[in-house]
Amino acid sequence: MTSDNRYETAGASATTRLDPWLDHYAQRTRGLSSSAVRALFAVASRPEVVSLAGGMPFVSALPMDALAETTARLIRERGNVALQYGSGQGDPALREQIIEVLAPVGVESHPDDIIVTAGSQMALDLVVRVFCDPGDVVLVEAPTYITALSVFSSYQCQVIHVPMDEHGLDPQALRETIHQVRAEGKRVKLVYSIPSFQNPGGVTQTPARRSEILEVVTSEDVLLLEDDPYGLLSFDGTIPRAIRADDSQAVIYLGTFSKTIAAGLRVGWAVAPHGVREKLVLANETAMLCPSNLTQMIITDYLSTSPWLDQVKIFRELYRERRDALIESLARYMPVGTTWTVPTGGFYSWVDLPAGVDSTAMLPRAVSARVAYVPGTGFFADGQGGHSLRLSYCYPEPDRIVEGVRRLAEVVSAEVSMAELFGTTNDARSRRLPIAPTSDMA
Amino acid sequence: MQSGPIIILSGGLSPERDVSLRSGRRVADALRRRDLDVEVLDVDGSLIDHLGDREPSCVIPLVHGAAGEDGALHEVVSALNLPYVGSDAAACRQAFDKPTANRVAEQAGFCVPRFIVLPHSAFREQDAREVLTASVAQIGLPLIVKPSQGGSSLGVSVVRDERDLPAAMVSAFAYGDTAIMQSFVEGTEVAVAVLETSEGVRALPVVEIRADGGIYDYHARYTAGSTEFAVPAHLPTETLAACERTAVGIHQALGLRDWSRSDLIVDHEGQVWFLEANISPGMTETSTYPQAVHAAGLHMGDIVADLVKHAIARG
Numbered sequence: 001m002t003s004d005n006r007y008e009t010a011g012a013s014a015t016t017r018l019d020p021w022l023d024h025y026a027q028r029t030r031g032l033s034s035s036a037v038r039a040l041f042a043v044a045s046r047p048e049v050v051s052l053a054g055g056m057p058f059v060s061a062l063p064m065d066a067l068a069e070t071t072a073r074l075i076r077e078r079g080n081v082a083l084q085y086g087s088g089q090g091d092p093a094l095r096e097q098i099i100e101v102l103a104p105v106g107v108e109s110h111p112d113d114i115i116v117t118a119g120s121q122m123a124l125d126l127v128v129r130v131f132c133d134p135g136d137v138v139l140v141e142a143p144t145y146i147t148a149l150s151v152f153s154s155y156q157c158q159v160i161h162v163p164m165d166e167h168g169l170d171p172q173a174l175r176e177t178i179h180q181v182r183a184e185g186k187r188v189k190l191v192y193s194i195p196s197f198q199n200p201g202g203v204t205q206t207p208a209r210r211s212e213i214l215e216v217v218t219s220e221d222v223l224l225l226e227d228d229p230y231g232l233l234s235f236d237g238t239i240p241r242a243i244r245a246d247d248s249q250a251v252i253y254l255g256t257f258s259k260t261i262a263a264g265l266r267v268g269w270a271v272a273p274h275g276v277r278e279k280l281v282l283a284n285e286t287a288m289l290c291p292s293n294l295t296q297m298i299i300t301d302y303l304s305t306s307p308w309l310d311q312v313k314i315f316r317e318l319y320r321e322r323r324d325a326l327i328e329s330l331a332r333y334m335p336v337g338t339t340w341t342v343p344t345g346g347f348y349s350w351v352d353l354p355a356g357v358d359s360t361a362m363l364p365r366a367v368s369a370r371v372a373y374v375p376g377t378g379f380f381a382d383g384q385g386g387h388s389l390r391l392s393y394c395y396p397e398p399d400r401i402v403e404g405v406r407r408l409a410e411v412v413s414a415e416v417s418m419a420e421l422f423g424t425t426n427d428a429r430s431r432r433l434p435i436a437p438t439s440d441m442a
Numbered sequence: 443m444q445s446g447p448i449i450i451l452s453g454g455l456s457p458e459r460d461v462s463l464r465s466g467r468r469v470a471d472a473l474r475r476r477d478l479d480v481e482v483l484d485v486d487g488s489l490i491d492h493l494g495d496r497e498p499s500c501v502i503p504l505v506h507g508a509a510g511e512d513g514a515l516h517e518v519v520s521a522l523n524l525p526y527v528g529s530d531a532a533a534c535r536q537a538f539d540k541p542t543a544n545r546v547a548e549q550a551g552f553c554v555p556r557f558i559v560l561p562h563s564a565f566r567e568q569d570a571r572e573v574l575t576a577s578v579a580q581i582g583l584p585l586i587v588k589p590s591q592g593g594s595s596l597g598v599s600v601v602r603d604e605r606d607l608p609a610a611m612v613s614a615f616a617y618g619d620t621a622i623m624q625s626f627v628e629g630t631e632v633a634v635a636v637l638e639t640s641e642g643v644r645a646l647p648v649v650e651i652r653a654d655g656g657i658y659d660y661h662a663r664y665t666a667g668s669t670e671f672a673v674p675a676h677l678p679t680e681t682l683a684a685c686e687r688t689a690v691g692i693h694q695a696l697g698l699r700d701w702s703r704s705d706l707i708v709d710h711e712g713q714v715w716f717l718e719a720n721i722s723p724g725m726t727e728t729s730t731y732p733q734a735v736h737a738a739g740l741h742m743g744d745i746v747a748d749l750v751k752h753a754i755a756r757g
Contacts, residue, residue, distance in 0.1 A: 013650075013676055014737065018728050019667035039594075039660065042460035046486070049455075361609075364457055364597065364616040418615060421570045422608035 050404030090116020120268030143379030197346025356419030456507025
């Protein structure tokens with residue numbers, strides 16, 4: 001480090017990069033930087049802007065008074081436990097309850113095979129930490145969860161996208177990609193998939209598709225990382241059966257209370273084969289010693305004293321109404337050439353824009369028009385997605401969603417005119433660098 | 443005179459909101475270290491009510507981008523008869539609009555790279571390809587395309603190949619309905635902070651900017667470590683003096699007040715070119731104005747406290 005004033009004297013002049021630790025950073029921090037897109041999300045947080053960007057659960061629908069009372073009571077009556085360190089694997093009582101929470105998705109497990117983490121994001125990080133060396137290949141859906149890409153990047157994995165169709169990840173393409181990677185002398189360590197109400201695609205794998213994917217990973221001896229944050233949020237009440245339900249050895253399952261109870265409590269979990277679980281627990285202890293006792297106890301109490309499945313139904317209805325508002329307004333306002341997915345659960349719809357419209361270049365104009373979305377390039381590691389965007393309907397009220405789509409449609413129409421004007425309709429320049437995520441994009 | 447707090451206006455709804463919030467926090471911290479009563483206000487529709495309620499002793503507008511630098515905010519503060527730091531509304535309007543500022547600078551005798559103003563409507567009324575071809579013929583390559591208003595290099599593209607021009611125009615128009623196409627001058631990029639006190643207008647040490655990749659874009663501006671700065675710039679003494687004269691001259695020609703920053707390029711022959719003036723310079727951890735203040739042996743808190751005093755005195 002240089003002197004206190006951070007300036008390094010070079011003759012009469014002084015030079016600085018304003019960061020004395022610049023040469024010390026690990027290579028995995030590359031890509032963590034400011035960008036104009038991230039800056040625009042600072043505006044998206046303002047109430048004047050209809051944000052169809054972030055996947056923030058509508059926590060206002062929670063029984064706040066009951067949660068407040070629970071929290072106060074736990075600290076008052078069991079504060080010596082709630083405010084103390086706990087188990088690195090997570091509170092045994094909560095792990096017992098997670099078994100019940102997993103029942104609707106068909107996963108049968110034992111509390112010993114569950115690791116409680118600070119949100120399933122932490123579980124994702126631990127799995128990659130445990131399995132991946134720099135240069136290892138992770139196969140992901142095209143597109144995939146933006147912050148999963150950040151995790152893979154931070155462990156210096158090579159990410160390869162596998163195509164999806166309306167039924168999700170394409171098993172044939174998955175097998176071919178595995179073969180291709182191996183032919184190049186590389187090792188596929190993980191297949192990362194969100195089978196139900198995928199983020200950002202909004203599509204759901206059919207039961208047959210899930211079986212095919214499972215057959216591919218087992219026959220190819222590759223571990224499947226199944227991320228299932230939205231599985232219980234099926235609008236017609238038909239909860240998709242998790243892939244993990246049919247194979248407890250080839251699949252690591254990630255779950256979370258962020259969408260069914262409260263994201264701010266930061267409690268998620270992994271269900272893993274025995275040997276993997278041992279390593280994940282050690283990794284969890286290394287990373288954070290233990291998950292928060294207080295938030296685990298709040299959830300344990302909530303699950304045991306509240307009709308939590310009824311609350312999930314409330315969320316389902318609420319999000320279904322918002323999905324309807326989104327889809328109906330897309331049909332009503334969007335210009336010809338725009339297409340979108342119709343999710344049957346979860347938070348997101350994926351929109352493909354008319355030819356020549358670059359969703360990243362369009363974002364400033366959209367924010368000026370007081371509507372925000374996440375450009376499609378954020379969900380790819382390789383610059384694809386320039387003509388697409390993700391819309392999230394979980395947080396704004398339905399009338400705000402309609403107004404947001406109306407504003408967005410005007411912006412898209414203007415961009416179509418702009419693209420025609422400048423002849424950029426077939427512009428290949430829209431392959432951009434990946435966008436580093438903010439919490440507003442999660 | 444009001445006895446309320448100093449209120450820093452930051453945030454707002456421009457694409458530079460995040461930069462402005464950071465600038466506001468930094469200046470607030472500097473003033474609080476001088477035991478001054480400071481509040482930071484995120485500008486929204488309740489601005490007038492809030493200013494009326496708080497009865498500030500002085501206002502410091504630090505909102506970047508349109509509405510913060512186009513004079514509108516300053517008009518509001520003036521209408522409330524509140525003292526404020528910085529340029530008045532008319533000067534803001536003149537400086538914030540790049541074509542206007544360029545013409546003022548030219549009339550004042552400073553060198554400005556050749557430029558053309560291209561409103562979006564010009565492309566609707568005529569064949570866009572022909573307009574672009576004619577513009578390139580006039581300006582030459584390489585050239586730079588930027589929105590006519592706004593800062594932080596948002597919507598700015600350097601074009602070295604004519605085939606990249608349409609996409610550059612689309613990027614610039616994403617930030618406003620008028621773009622300018624300007625000759626790209628190769629050379630040393632510098633920023634010159636100007637400070638106006640009761641003792642007169644002075645330039646602070648010239649800051650040289652060497653962005654990794656050569657373009658001082660948003661990433662380079664706000665990612666610590668991605669740009670190397672030299673203070674004073676590695677330029678001959680007479681060139682440094684020319685930069686300082688230019689910045690002070692621009693400050694005066696545009697009728698700016700209290701503080702400003704001019705962005706300049708020194709070409710390989712030592713000629714100084716004016717690029718743009720900033721009436722509300724960035725004050726973030728990576729901004730050039732605080733670096734110049736530091737290099738001058740001054741302290742941001744002292745400077746702003748003095749500017750507040752002067753603003754209150756002039757009413």
